[in-house]
Amino acid sequence: MPTKTYHIGVEATMEIIGGKWKSIILCHLRHQTMRTSELARAIPQISQKMLTQQLRELENADIVARHVYKQVPPKVEYSLTDYGESLSGILHELCVWGEDNIDRREAAGEEITLLSRDDV
Structure with a gap:
């Protein structure tokens, strides 16, 4: 396997x-286990194909x-793995920053x- 090079740690995170969608999916899964249909309702702008693709990628990365x-009928649920739970603090901070940004923009x-x- 060839050596992978990153210039800064955030590259590996990103x-x-x-x-566009992975952090949103992860924020929803931070609070609860969800079925595909529940995620689709929670993120109405995402297509079914994209949702499935993003969930597969997160699953392959051992995050979900x-x-x-x-x-x-078959039932499938998604949740964060223990490794995925380690992102909880980062995801929370992204949410808080976004809410502060919205407040600032509304004030303007x-x-x-x-x-x-x-x-949470």
Whole structure:
């Protein structure tokens, strides 16, 4: 396997959780185990194909665990692994920064609707 080179540690982090959807998925899974349909409802802008792809990538990185129940109809749930839980502090700080940013923008006169604030 060839040597991988990073110029700064955050590159390695962003390789795993970067992109538009992964951190959003992880923030939802921080609070509870969720089924694919629940994640799709929580993130209405994501396509089913993209949601599945992002969950697979997070699963391959050992950040998310996929539990399949052998029943009809099939039931699949996703949760953070112990390794994924180690991102909890980072994800919380991203949420807090985003909420502060929204507050700042609202104070400057921008109209923004935030449907949920980080409660943990």
